[in-house]
Amino acid sequence: MQLDFVNRELTIKLVYYGPALSGKTTNLQALHKAAAPGASGRLMTLETKDDRTLFFDLLPLTFRNQGSLAVRLKVFTVPGQVIHASTRRLVVQGADGIAFIADSRAAETQHNTESFMDLRENLKQHGLTLRQMPLIIQFNKRDMPDVRSDAEIADLASKGREPVYLAVATRGVGVVESMIGLLHLTWSALDAEHDLNKKFGFDPKAFLAQVAQKLGNPKPIPEILQACVGGALDVLRPEAG
Amino acid sequence: MLPPAAAKTFDELTLGHGVSLEDLIDRDALGEMVKSFYDLFGVPLRIFSEEGKLLGDAADQIPLYTFLNTVKAGRNVLAEVASKVKNLALGEDGMASYPCATGEHYRVAAIQYDGKRIGRMILGPFVTPAQVETPAALLALDPALDAARLHELFRAMPRAEDDSVVKLSRHLGRTLDLLLFSGHRALLTSNMHLASVRESFRELSDKNDKLQTAFDRLKELDRLKSNFLATVSHELRTPLTSIIGYSEMLVEGLAGEMTGEQREFVQTIRDKGEQLLQLIKGLLDLSKLESGTMSLRKSQTEILGLLRDVSQTMAPTARKKEVELQVDVENGLPLIWADAERLRQVFLNLTENAIKFTPAQGKVTLSARLTAIDAARPEDAGGVVILSARRTAIEFRVADTGIGIPESERGRVFDAFYQVDSSSTREVGGTGLGLSIVRRLIDGHDGTVRIIDNTPKGAVFIVTIPVRRATIG
Numbered sequence: 001m002q003l004d005f006v007n008r009e010l011t012i013k014l015v016y017y018g019p020a021l022s023g024k025t026t027n028l029q030a031l032h033k034a035a036a037p038g039a040s041g042r043l044m045t046l047e048t049k050d051d052r053t054l055f056f057d058l059l060p061l062t063f064r065n066q067g068s069l070a071v072r073l074k075v076f077t078v079p080g081q082v083i084h085a086s087t088r089r090l091v092v093q094g095a096d097g098i099a100f101i102a103d104s105r106a107a108e109t110q111h112n113t114e115s116f117m118d119l120r121e122n123l124k125q126h127g128l129t130l131r132q133m134p135l136i137i138q139f140n141k142r143d144m145p146d147v148r149s150d151a152e153i154a155d156l157a158s159k160g161r162e163p164v165y166l167a168v169a170t171r172g173v174g175v176v177e178s179m180i181g182l183l184h185l186t187w188s189a190l191d192a193e194h195d196l197n198k199k200f201g202f203d204p205k206a207f208l209a210q211v212a213q214k215l216g217n218p219k220p221i222p223e224i225l226q227a228c229v230g231g232a233l234d235v236l237r238p239e240a241g
Numbered sequence: 242m243l244p245p246a247a248a249k250t251f252d253e254l255t256l257g258h259g260v261s262l263e264d265l266i267d268r269d270a271l272g273e274m275v276k277s278f279y280d281l282f283g284v285p286l287r288i289f290s291e292e293g294k295l296l297g298d299a300a301d302q303i304p305l306y307t308f309l310n311t312v313k314a315g316r317n318v319l320a321e322v323a324s325k326v327k328n329l330a331l332g333e334d335g336m337a338s339y340p341c342a343t344g345e346h347y348r349v350a351a352i353q354y355d356g357k358r359i360g361r362m363i364l365g366p367f368v369t370p371a372q373v374e375t376p377a378a379l380l381a382l383d384p385a386l387d388a389a390r391l392h393e394l395f396r397a398m399p400r401a402e403d404d405s406v407v408k409l410s411r412h413l414g415r416t417l418d419l420l421l422f423s424g425h426r427a428l429l430t431s432n433m434h435l436a437s438v439r440e441s442f443r444e445l446s447d448k449n450d451k452l453q454t455a456f457d458r459l460k461e462l463d464r465l466k467s468n469f470l471a472t473v474s475h476e477l478r479t480p481l482t483s484i485i486g487y488s489e490m491l492v493e494g495l496a497g498e499m500t501g502e503q504r505e506f507v508q509t510i511r512d513k514g515e516q517l518l519q520l521i522k523g524l525l526d527l528s529k530l531e532s533g534t535m536s537l538r539k540s541q542t543e544i545l546g547l548l549r550d551v552s553q554t555m556a557p558t559a560r561k562k563e564v565e566l567q568v569d570v571e572n573g574l575p576l577i578w579a580d581a582e583r584l585r586q587v588f589l590n591l592t593e594n595a596i597k598f599t600p601a602q603g604k605v606t607l608s609a610r611l612t613a614i615d616a617a618r619p620e621d622a623g624g625v626v627i628l629s630a631r632r633t634a635i636e637f638r639v640a641d642t643g644i645g646i647p648e649s650e651r652g653r654v655f656d657a658f659y660q661v662d663s664s665s666t667r668e669v670g671g672t673g674l675g676l677s678i679v680r681r682l683i684d685g686h687d688g689t690v691r692i693i694d695n696t697p698k699g700a701v702f703i704v705t706i707p708v709r710r711a712t713i714g
Binding site: 002011013041042044046055056058060062072074076084085086087089090091093094 | 251252255256355356422425426429430433434436437440441444
């Protein structure tokens with residue numbers, strides 16, 4: 001997070017993490033497509049080869065006129081391929097919130113696990129733990145054959161802390177919901193740490209509603225937040241300390 | 242020269258607080274673009290960074306301004322205009338217009354990137370086409386200025402409609418945005434590339450350091466182990482020598498006659514003591530071999546005699562186990578350069594092992610024949626043409642018809658204390674020291690040892706030792 005007091009502007013860094021080809025870039029493309037003109041800048045894709053991310057993608061989203069504070073979201077993806085470990089570590093540094101994009105296909109389960117361990121290890125290198133990090137998990141590619149069943153995911157999600165979303169990023173399904181869930185968690189964590197709502201007279205609910213609106217989802221926020229299975233969206237504040 | 246952004250962090254470059262116009266765009270290229278813009282539309286154009294640094298300028302000297310500069314009042318007016326325009330406060334839309342008292346106009350527009358103002362463009366001076374009359378303020382500036390000349394120069398001022406200039410500035414803004422985006426992308430790519438390489442290097446260096454530390458520690462432990470073995474074997478041997486010596490004296494009746502049973506007991510003590518002594522000697526050998534303090538006393542050694550001696554020594558053991566022991570040595574073998582005593586130890590050990598693992602009615606064969614080996618070692622396999630000088634060697638084989646050694650174990654049986662069957666219920670005893678000593682002794686003779694299957698069953702240990710000492714050059 002970067003706070004520019006002079007211009008009353010807050011920049012939040014969100015990172016989309018996950019195994020190779022799980023649909024991180026597709027999520028950003030879907031957000032970019034859904035965003036109202038003016039809310040989103042150009043989607044920057046760095047050095048791709050055969051549609052594979054080499055460094056990262058970056059989507060800037062800006063939401064102004066909210067209370068007295070403008071909020072800029074910088075949404076990054078990491079390169080999923082195993083060999084880009086050092087790039088992932090660089091990109092994830094300073095993240096305020098993380099969306100873990102998992103591949104729903106049963107055959108990809110092992111890759112999801114490895115990537116998640118890699119995330120944990122990279123956070124550790126920056127002196128962070130998964131517990132401290134606002135995190136949502138998205139099971140993408142729900143439209144593919146041989147995916148893990150809804151019941152299986154719901155069952156596992158009910159045992160975990162992180163809100164879990166089901167998505168088909170290629171069709172934009174579940175993409176905005178995942179983003180709103182992540183933003184909700186991230187804002188709560190940042191507010192707990194920096195007391196932003198009070199300092200800037202900021203209304204997080206109105207802010208989330210504005211973001212959802214600008215991303216083309218006019219549903220009421222509680223309804224959007226309910227799109228997740230399992231996890232604990234209401235446990236907003238990470239443990240003190 | 243590196244752009245100023247080269248030293249900026251990833252966060253500064255991506256979170257948008259550290260990127261400046263100069264970081265993202267090449268100054269020369271910007272100058273060319275501004276010039277081409279001026280050539281096309283005829284409206285003077287200058288581009289400043291957010292800090293007020295001039296980055297691009299395309300305006301021929303305006304003849305009217307040159308003329309005004311000749312008088313003090315004119316100079317003052319122009320200086321005031323320049324300063325006001327440069328610091329003009331821009332509206333919400335990032336635009337502002339400045340009409341000069343002397344009739345010409347300026348249009349100022351913010352250069353924005355990623356929602357932030359990072360510079361401004363100044364278009365002008367220009368005069369609207371409708372403005373035909375020379376403004377009174379211009380004519381009244383200084384009586385010294387020739388009015389006819391002023392009329393003429395004012396008519397020659399660059400002409401444009403204000404809303405056209407607004408459109409021009411928007412178009413220029415969009416063009417610049419594209420250039421800035423590409424510049425930002427290229428900057429991030431090169432920056433990320435460097436950072437990734439640096440990060441990978443750091444990671445590898447860390448791992449190397451850890452490996453080196455672990456390696457050093459292992460080496461130290463290995464040295465301690467060898468020292469420990471040497472010390473312990475030595476310390477064990479001393480009292481054991483007394484035990485054996487005194488039991489021998491008892492058996493020989495030096496302390497008085499013993500009953501048959503007493504003699505038998507003492508004999509057992511002596512035998513077991515002897516066995517223990519051999520074991521300790523083995524340990525001592527191993528530690529000497531490992532620490533490199535064992536010296537081999539090599540001389541010209543005769544092979545047939547050596548193997549016959551081994552066979553004779555092992556004959557009683559073989560007879561007891563009802564295993565046939567046979568020696569088969571090719572005629573006319575040359576002498577080899579070896580430590581006869583150590584070589585004898587090698588074959589005693591291998592033969593003893595072979596008998597141990599061969600069931601009754603089995604057969605153990607000791608053989609030797611002449612062969613040749615490549616002088617080049619496998620590790621310097623290059624230059625075979627040059628290095629393929631062959632060395633004459635003797636190939637010894639100790640073949641048995643026993644239980645054999647599985648392929649997967651063959652590399653490990655030469656490790657100290659290794660047992661193929663390490664279960665406590667194994668049928669055949671041993672410390673696992675023998676073969677590790679064998680291998681080190683063979684190494685000491687510049688030789689090799691390997692294991693192959695015997696048909697139909699059993700194992701063959703093949704020891705190859707060069708006939709002559711290795712010569713260098």
